Amino acid sequence: MHWFHGTTHDFEDFDPAYIGIGNDQIGSGFYFTDSLETAEQYTAGSGRILTVDPGVENPMDPCHRMTREQIGILIMGAPEYRDTLMNWGEIDSEGYGVVLSRAVSSYEQMMPEDGEGDIVDMMNALSNDFWRGAEADFLALVVKTTGKDGLIRTVGLGGERHLVAWLPERIQVLKEDLILEVGPRP
Structure with missing residues (x-):
């Protein structure tokens, strides 16, 4: 399964120093979606979409209970x-x-x-x-x-899934697509 990460930033690796920075709506970690359209929203029209293998082998269900x-x-x-x-x-x-x-x-x-x-x-x-x-x-x-090494949550009525990976050293970028903002033609 491929996951997508939309961004306006230029980086080569997912750096653990960035865990806990930003809007961590479903907890700290690195966020991915199975929706290309959602990933595109994070590019602000001129960023990159990364297709990744997040390396999550045993995700936690949101209903999981710890002892x-x-x-x-x-x-x-x-x-x-x-x-x-x-x-x-x-x-x-x-x-x-x-x-x-x-x-x-x-x-x-x-x-x-x-x-x-x-x-x-x-x-x-x-x-x-x-x-x-x-x-x-x-x-x-x-x-x-x-x-458990991440968390997966289904969002919205369409069944879109978001994944939060907790171990950045496992994340592998498989493909990178540039999103270029196209203005109106004269």
């Missing part, structure tokens, strides 16, 4: 997580385990249930709380912890 253990690993793997954990209680007086459990429970409540909801809400909250500025590291730990 409490997985959420705990994502919290404890964050830089300076103990400081952020203080938002859920006083570690010195209540105990580390109690405060960590409370934090895990708060994210667990955000996850989809019975096919309703979206794991992206929980992942965005956890990433924003604990991993701000280190989104690429967060996604690498999500992959290591869950075995």
